[in-house]
Amino acid sequence: MSHDVLLQQLETLRPSLLRFAQLQLRNPVWAEDAVQDTLVAVIERPQSFAGRAALKTWVIGILKHKIIDLLRKKGREVQVEVEPDESQDDAFDALFAADGHWASPPTHWGDPDATLERSEFFQVLELCVEKLPSQTGRVFMMREWLELETDEICKELGISTTNCWVILSRARMRLRECLELNWFGEKRVVS
């Protein structure tokens, strides 16, 4: 891949990189820094690639490393926003009726592989992740996108393990709700 072609491809990738960085960091300045550092690293160490997809995967790999470095440096600086008073238990209990059964039984979401083939689904998913409150989104993405273990997450952000678990559960429940409303809709298919 020639240098010019590489630069062109990186320009095409830049919006995605910024989007991912912002979803993770929730701070546009940090996101921009992370993407810049990534692009510099890529240009300084050119590799040969079979195709665009391979380049994208490699660049995103570097982005994740840069973001992890940034989080290690700045993790404790992130403001813990004041979230509406909602304990993990309240959010969870609301799912069930007094008799212990599901208040609104989770529907069957169909064939997961089919869902994961749809690019529109990923657009909705990204919007749902974006809608998460900052700290919730940050922790969730550190766990699921950066694939960090919970103790690493707690350490970088300076929060307790239990708090981490609560935040993650809350994130998953909100995402579930958001996807139910915005993608899977009112289908009540019994599996």
Next chain:
Amino acid sequence: MVLAAQDRPLPLYRRVLLRLHLGICGHCANFRQQIDLIRAAIRRVDHQGRQADE
């Protein structure tokens, strides 16, 4: 327990209880499938692209 299992290993007896329950409770099995999909989807997000990227 489904949510907890995403982030930490459950003790064996809880895993057994959970599995037994999921075997008979269709609603809970749906819940579990939904939570698993969310994880699988985020893992694939890197390989997705808006039209412009591909």
